Amino acid sequence: xxxxxxxxxxxxxxxxxxxxxxxxxxxxxxxxxxxxxxxxxxxxxxxxxxxxxxxxxxxxxxxxxxxxxxxxxxxxxxxxxxxxxxxxxxxxxxxxxxxxxxxxxxxxxxxxxxxx
Amino acid sequence: xxxxxxxxxxxxxxxxxxxxxxxxxxxxxxxxxxxxxxxxxxxxxxxxxxxxxxxxxxxxxxxxxxxxxxxxxxxxxxxxxxxxxxxxxxxxxxxxxxxxxxxxxxxxxxxxxx
Numbered sequence: 718x719x720x721x722x723x724x725x726x727x728x729x730x731x732x733x734x735x736x737x738x739x740x741x742x743x744x745x746x747x748x749x750x751x752x753x754x755x756x757x758x759x760x761x762x763x764x765x766x767x768x769x770x771x772x773x774x775x776x777x778x779x780x781x782x783x784x785x786x787x788x789x790x791x792x793x794x795x796x797x798x799x800x801x802x803x804x805x806x807x808x809x810x811x812x813x814x815x816x817x818x819x820x821x822x823x824x825x826x827x828x829x830x831x832x833x
Numbered sequence: 834x835x836x837x838x839x840x841x842x843x844x845x846x847x848x849x850x851x852x853x854x855x856x857x858x859x860x861x862x863x864x865x866x867x868x869x870x871x872x873x874x875x876x877x878x879x880x881x882x883x884x885x886x887x888x889x890x891x892x893x894x895x896x897x898x899x900x901x902x903x904x905x906x907x908x909x910x911x912x913x914x915x916x917x918x919x920x921x922x923x924x925x926x927x928x929x930x931x932x933x934x935x936x937x938x939x940x941x942x943x944x945x946x947x
Contacts, residue, residue, distance in 0.1 A: 721876070759937030759938055759940055760877065762934065765934075808876050819864070819884060821879045822879075822935060826874070826875050827875075
């Protein structure tokens with residue numbers, strides 16, 4: 718079974734520029750998550766999709782971050798404009814469950830973003 | 834490779850010994866718990882999970898213990914190998930009406946000495 722695919726693996730931009738990350742979840746996984754992982758910390762949830770709908774975006778800084786999952790499969794996360802504190806690894810995860818139910822989330826290897 | 838975490842609590846064990854990594858969780862409403870292993874430059878990798886109606890679950894070389902009374906979770910790794918060196922995160926999951934919310938702990942770095 719192919720895992721969660723993310724691209725690019727690395728991205729370096731200057732502050733105030735824009736950047737986008739792409740995620741392809743495990744086939745058949747209804748739920749998709751974006752996390753931010755700052756060096757030395759555990760991942761922090763930014764947004765959760767179920768199919769193409771947003772379930773939770775309460776921790777997404779909506780003034781600069783946006784995400785979409787238009788066809789309920791792939792997803793993109795965008796930052797515009799980037800700030801220095803956005804330097805982190807952005808992880809995508811997916812899981813099987815729909816409504817409720819406990820299933821493990823499976824992670825991609827992330828995109829490491831560096832802001833200059 | 835780059836470090837996953839620079840200032841994490843560190844557990845150093847000899848190859849072949851057993852390792853015990855501990856985690857305190859915060860939310861008494863959490864009903865599902867997961868341990869993840871994260872190597873440098875990689876995403877968290879699922880190791881084992883446990884639901885709140887259990888207090889112990891065993892996998893291959895790993896055992897998770899859950900003590901809901903004191904909100905404590907532990908991961909035991911038997912016969913630790915150099916390949917087990919990584920950062921380990923516990924995560925608590927609270928079911929909601931639509932999906933789940935996973936909250937990660939701060940992580941522990943496991944170093945295995947040959």
